[in-house]
Amino acid sequence: MIKVNINGVDREVDAEADMPLLWAIRDVLGMTGIKFGCGLAQCGACTVHLDGQPVRSCQTALGDVGTAKITTIEGVGGKVAETVQAVWAELDVPQCGYCQSGQIMSAVALLSQNKKPGDGDIDSAMSGNLCRCATYARIRSAVHEAARRLEA
The missing domain is CATH 3.10.20.30 (Beta-grasp domain)
Structure with missing residues (x-):
């Protein structure tokens, strides 16, 4: 055990x-x-x-x-996680959705450490997460939007 x-x-x-x-x-x-x-x-x-x-x-x-x-994705919580998940749904980020729990976990970790990430920060933090549907532009937009909402 x-x-x-x-x-x-x-x-x-x-x-x-x-x-x-x-x-x-x-x-x-x-x-x-x-x-x-x-x-x-x-x-x-x-x-x-x-x-x-x-x-x-x-x-x-x-x-x-x-x-x-x-x-895990089942247990992630708090203001950053709730904001990321809300933005993901509102902006209709997922296509097939298979990779999205990993994408969300990486986005939450990034925004928990960097409140105002630039494109390079986002690309670096999310680089280990592949999306076979290629929704990378939507993912980057969602991270930017979540950062804006968290800043407000």
Whole structure:
């Protein structure tokens, strides 16, 4: 049994320490908001936060999490997250939606650390998140709009 804190709740996961965090969250705990994309930490569909920092859960071993607090799309909250999610819906950012939980997690992490990101900041923060529908212009516009609303 490995003890982890997911979305503010201490949980025991019956899994080996080398199991990818993605599988522990999806398969063992049944939280399917994060997606499996590539398994190589190159697409960002599996992005979660460890102590507020975005990480790719497909390449993070469950045993390496330690006492870090894990936040998934199901548990992300607060003013920044609520604003990002509202803007995403209002601007109709997703097309197929498969990558969007990872996109939102990366956008929330960016806006939590940088209240006024420029295009370069956004491109850098979001570069590890691929969108097979190529909604990158809508994603960038949504991050800018969320930043404007958070500044108001």
